[in-house]
Amino acid sequence: MVSSLGGRALHPQVQRVLLALTIPLDLLQMVKARMMLAMNKGLNRQTHAQATVKMLPTYICSTPNGTGRTAQPGGRFPQLSDNTFDMPEDLMQGTGEALFDFIAQCVRQFLGDGCHSKERLPLGFVFPFSCRQTRLDKAELISWSKGFSCSDVEGKDVVQLLQLAINKQEVGELEVVALMNDTVGTMMTCSTREIPCEVALIVDKGTNSCFMADVQHVQTVEETRGRMCVNTEWGCFGDDGALDDILTPYDQHVDEESSNPGVKRFEKLVGSLYLGDVVRHALIALAAEKALFIGSNVTVLGTKGVLTTQQVVEIISSKEGMTKARMTLEALGLRPSERDCCRMQQVCRAVVSRSAALCAAGLAAILSLIRQSRGLERLMINVAVDGELYHGMPHVQLDTVTRLLAPECLVNLKLSEDGTGRGAAMVTAVALRLADQRREVNQLLAPLRLTRADLERVQALMRQEMDLGLGRETNANASVRMLPTYVRGTPDGTERGEFLALDLGGTNFRVLAVRVAEKGIQIASQIYVIPTNIMQGTGEALFDHIVDCIMDFQMKQDLKGRVLPLGFTFSFPCKQLGLDKAVLLNWTKGFSASDCVGKDVVQLLREAAQRKQVEKALNVVAVVNDTVGTMMSCGYEDPECEIGLIVGTGTNACYMEEMQNVGTVEGEQGRMCINMEWGAFGDNGCLDHLFTEFDQMVDEKTINPGKQRFEKLISGMYLGEIVRHILLALVEKGILFQDKACPTLQNRDIFKTKFLSTIEIDGLALTKVQAILWDLELQANFEECSLVREVCQTVSLRAAQLCAAGLAAVVEKMRENRGLGQLAVTVGVDGTLYKMHPCFSEHLQQTLQDLAPNCAVTFLLSEDGSGKGAALVAAVAVCGAES
Ligand code: 0WK
Ligand code: BGC
Numbered sequence: 082m083v084s085s086l087g088g089r090a091l092h093p094q095v096q097r098v099l100l101a102l103t104i105p106l107d108l109l110q111m112v113k114a115r116m117m118l119a120m121n122k123g124l125n126r127q128t129h130a131q132a133t134v135k136m137l138p139t140y141i142c143s144t145p146n147g148t149g150r151t152a153q154p155g156g157r158f159p160q161l162s163d164n165t166f167d168m169p170e171d172l173m174q175g176t177g178e179a180l181f182d183f184i185a186q187c188v189r190q191f192l193g194d195g196c197h198s199k200e201r202l203p204l205g206f207v208f209p210f211s212c213r214q215t216r217l218d219k220a221e222l223i224s225w226s227k228g229f230s231c232s233d234v235e236g237k238d239v240v241q242l243l244q245l246a247i248n249k250q251e252v253g254e255l256e257v258v259a260l261m262n263d264t265v266g267t268m269m270t271c272s273t274r275e276i277p278c279e280v281a282l283i284v285d286k287g288t289n290s291c292f293m294a295d296v297q298h299v300q301t302v303e304e305t306r307g308r309m310c311v312n313t314e315w316g317c318f319g320d321d322g323a324l325d326d327i328l329t330p331y332d333q334h335v336d337e338e339s340s341n342p343g344v345k346r347f348e349k350l351v352g353s354l355y356l357g358d359v360v361r362h363a364l365i366a367l368a369a370e371k372a373l374f375i376g377s378n379v380t381v382l383g384t385k386g387v388l389t390t391q392q393v394v395e396i397i398s399s400k401e402g403m404t405k406a407r408m409t410l411e412a413l414g415l416r417p418s419e420r421d422c423c424r425m426q427q428v429c430r431a432v433v434s435r436s437a438a439l440c441a442a443g444l445a446a447i448l449s450l451i452r453q454s455r456g457l458e459r460l461m462i463n464v465a466v467d468g469e470l471y472h473g474m475p476h477v478q479l480d481t482v483t484r485l486l487a488p489e490c491l492v493n494l495k496l497s498e499d500g501t502g503r504g505a506a507m508v509t510a511v512a513l514r515l516a517d518q519r520r521e522v523n524q525l526l527a528p529l530r531l532t533r534a535d536l537e538r539v540q541a542l543m544r545q546e547m548d549l550g551l552g553r554e555t556n557a558n559a560s561v562r563m564l565p566t567y568v569r570g571t572p573d574g575t576e577r578g579e580f581l582a583l584d585l586g587g588t589n590f591r592v593l594a595v596r597v598a599e600k601g602i603q604i605a606s607q608i609y610v611i612p613t614n615i616m617q618g619t620g621e622a623l624f625d626h627i628v629d630c631i632m633d634f635q636m637k638q639d640l641k642g643r644v645l646p647l648g649f650t651f652s653f654p655c656k657q658l659g660l661d662k663a664v665l666l667n668w669t670k671g672f673s674a675s676d677c678v679g680k681d682v683v684q685l686l687r688e689a690a691q692r693k694q695v696e697k698a699l700n701v702v703a704v705v706n707d708t709v710g711t712m713m714s715c716g717y718e719d720p721e722c723e724i725g726l727i728v729g730t731g732t733n734a735c736y737m738e739e740m741q742n743v744g745t746v747e748g749e750q751g752r753m754c755i756n757m758e759w760g761a762f763g764d765n766g767c768l769d770h771l772f773t774e775f776d777q778m779v780d781e782k783t784i785n786p787g788k789q790r791f792e793k794l795i796s797g798m799y800l801g802e803i804v805r806h807i808l809l810a811l812v813e814k815g816i817l818f819q820d821k822a823c824p825t826l827q828n829r830d831i832f833k834t835k836f837l838s839t840i841e842i843d844g845l846a847l848t849k850v851q852a853i854l855w856d857l858e859l860q861a862n863f864e865e866c867s868l869v870r871e872v873c874q875t876v877s878l879r880a881a882q883l884c885a886a887g888l889a890a891v892v893e894k895m896r897e898n899r900g901l902g903q904l905a906v907t908v909g910v911d912g913t914l915y916k917m918h919p920c921f922s923e924h925l926q927q928t929l930q931d932l933a934p935n936c937a938v939t940f941l942l943s944e945d946g947s948g949k950g951a952a953l954v955a956a957v958a959v960c961g962a963e964s
Pocket of ligand 2: 586587651652653654669670706707708727729730731732733734758760792
């Protein structure tokens with residue numbers, strides 16, 4: 082409330098003018114809130130088009146980290162040489178061609194003899210107007226401002242216009258590699274590795290700001306990873322009336338006089354191109370009410386621009402402000418009194434303070450937006466500032482009001498010493514560094530990015546191997562062993578009884594009691610750990626451990642003394658000799674217990690029960706692979722389920738094959754479930770063309786090198802390791818964790834596959850990715866977090882696509898088997914990777930649809946796992962035995 086000044090009461094008209102130009106804190110809070118609303122509208126894909134604050138993506142995804150080509154040893158800044166060229170006034174309203182020709186001539190003049198060098202010279206272009214950027218080097222001018230209105234530029238790519246003008250000048254190998262807004266140039270100029278600036282503010286002829294936003298909040302770009310600098314173009318804030326309650330009649334006059342009435346309302350309250358005229362109109366109003374220049378002819382004040390913002394700033398910031406006021410008014414032919422000068426100074430102060438307060442409200446909106454988007458309680462941040470008006474503005478006010486409006490944000494304002502030139506160089510350097518890095522990352526990941534032709538070839542190879550595996554003569558050499566399971570059909574719902582079931586071979590070993598009744602299936606189960614030393618110890622110890630778990634379970638389930646038929650899910654390649662007889666062919670998935678390969682695993686279990694004198698308590702009636710158990714378990718719900726798929730620690734599939742095609746088993750009638758053991762696909766080298774150096778490195782370190790090659794490209798036991806090796810390669814190339822120690826990355830299995838499932842969650846804030854990496858003592862910045870995410874996505878996508886290529890071979894074979902134009906079939910699926918990974922199943926299904934368009938494949942997630950399936954197989958076995 083400005084009622085007095087220096088203790089003397091203020092003239093009521095002056096008071097009213099000053100009041101109108103002063104925005105109380107609560108109204109500033111409102112302005113901040115409206116700015117945040119406008120900014121969110123600009124970021125949102127649906128509302129962006131109508132938004133006044135356009136929030137334009139700049140494709141700048143990082144601030145300088147001291148490694149760019151402009152970096153000098155010891156972090157010293159690059160040497161700058163510059164030259165300023167005066168721009169003829171008429172050029173601003175002339176043709177676009179003339180403007181860009183002028184700029185190109187200035188560049189040519191600046192380069193002097195250097196303009197003949199054949200060496201590629203990258204150029205960064207700071208263009209302080211609102212542009213829709215689609216790349217660092219592609220930007221379409223949306224609208225001119227600040228008195229510019231050159232023809233044939235709006236809607237055109239400014240980079241191209243400049244490059245054309247430069248080519249006309251034949252200025253050597255000069256290439257425009259980046260265009261940026263002046264706010265971006267300022268942010269980059271002030272930003273160092275030690276003090277990264279993530280926000281910039283320009284208060285100059287115009288006003289604008291930019292900040293590093295989490296790109297997932299910038300819905301107008303495709304990127305989902307990392308951060309991107311957003312040019313707010315907040316000058317247009319209020320063009321939809323959001324500022325009408327603070328606009329004064331003086332502002333209306335300035336707007337009506339401007340070359341773009343109704344537009345850039347915020348800029349006209351803040352920018353130095355306008356403040357002088359705001360003061361002028363306030364003085365006119367006061368003169369009209371005889372509160373100023375009594376007896377003077379104030380017509381001169383009617384002329385636009387007679388009072389410059391520079392004069393306004395000098396009147397309020399210099400000690401001789403009053404003198405300056407007098408000189409300014411006298412220069413206009415007025416004879417101001419002491420009081421006139423004083424009142425003019427008050428009006429000047431009010432106009433500039435309002436500009437500072439509005440800037441602070443805008444800045445506070447940005448800071449709160451950043452803090453909220455990063456899920457932070459408090460935000461510490463550096464803000465780069467520049468602009469002729471900022472230099473004249475009462476910084477304290479901007480600072481203070483910002484703290485009042487965003488108390489949870491600690492702001493450090495960093496004044497840009499020498500404009501945006503250094504920033505442009507930085508952006509160009511970053512552009513070049515990012516471009517180089519992108520080239521290197523694409524090169525490194527290219528072998529993991531499979532084409533459709535690659536996948537069709539895998540599908541064809543899988544089919545070939547399947548036919549070899551089914552052939553009596555060729556089975557022995559087939560990598561996909563197509564093992565008959567003696568399961569001839571899926572459940573028909575008549576199964577009944579109580580069963581014990583074991584589920585060994587996945588992440589967890591489970592013992593289950595399964596009651597199959599008319600009204601459904603009830604299951605009680607318990608998970609037991611198989612310690613690594615047991616997995617890799619003796620077979621005796623392993624099966625003794627299994628029997629101990631069964632005994633413990635029976636005791637806890639009060640089943641002691643009851644001998645229930647037992648179905649054993651044994652998830653390893655076995656040659657089935659009968660429903661309850663299966664010989665282990667080889668271990669997989671980190672198991673290597675001795676004296677088991679070549680043995681009947683049911684017999685091994687019985688022998689363990691004998692050793693524990695509980696052989697009578699065990700009645701193993703069926704042993705199945707987890708794919709079979711899964712198919713059966715889902716088949717109980719959906720009779721069309723004729724394929725079982727596991728994508729977990731390991732991977733495998735089974736399906737119902739026509740007996741006449743199963744050359745390794747007598748009989749031509751009906752169907753039999755075939756356990757493909759596709760994990761070993763490629764062990765004969767047929768997939769070597771797909772194996773990257775990273776896959777080699779993973780394979781070499783496993784306990785079964787050269788084995789389970791297909792599995793090692795797909796399943797959960799290996800994906801994390803593949804990612805780890807790729808990250809190590811990126812570290813070696815200096816693309817990741819440069820100059821940061823990352824010893825933990827040397828540790829095998831440190832990068833768990835479950836990390837992929839978290840890191841790849843759509844829209845996951847990068848801070849969450851960063852947290853995972855930090856737990857691994859990898860101090861990743863956001864650019865690095867997004868690169869890690871890209872690596873994870875590349876590895877998991879390949880796994881899903883390869884899985885789909887395998888499945889496409891299976892469903893296509895079933896379709897052919899049945900002579901169908903269209904096949905409809907359900908796949909019962911289980912496995913942690915398939916279940917937990919955010920987009921594995923979707924990528925798998927999309928690719929399968931693509932590769933086998935004549936097959937309508939439904940995926941049914943198995944509940945209760947394959948233990949239930951094993952019990953159902955046991956039920957069939959028992960019914961078979963009784964009939
Ligand atoms: C749960 C099934 C089990 C199978 C496992 C595979 O009940 O038979 O082995 O899924 O998934 P993993 O646990 O290896 O992720
Ligand atoms: C085994 C298969 C099993 C698959 C999924 C593979 O390593 O060889 O028998 O079905 O893992 O658990």
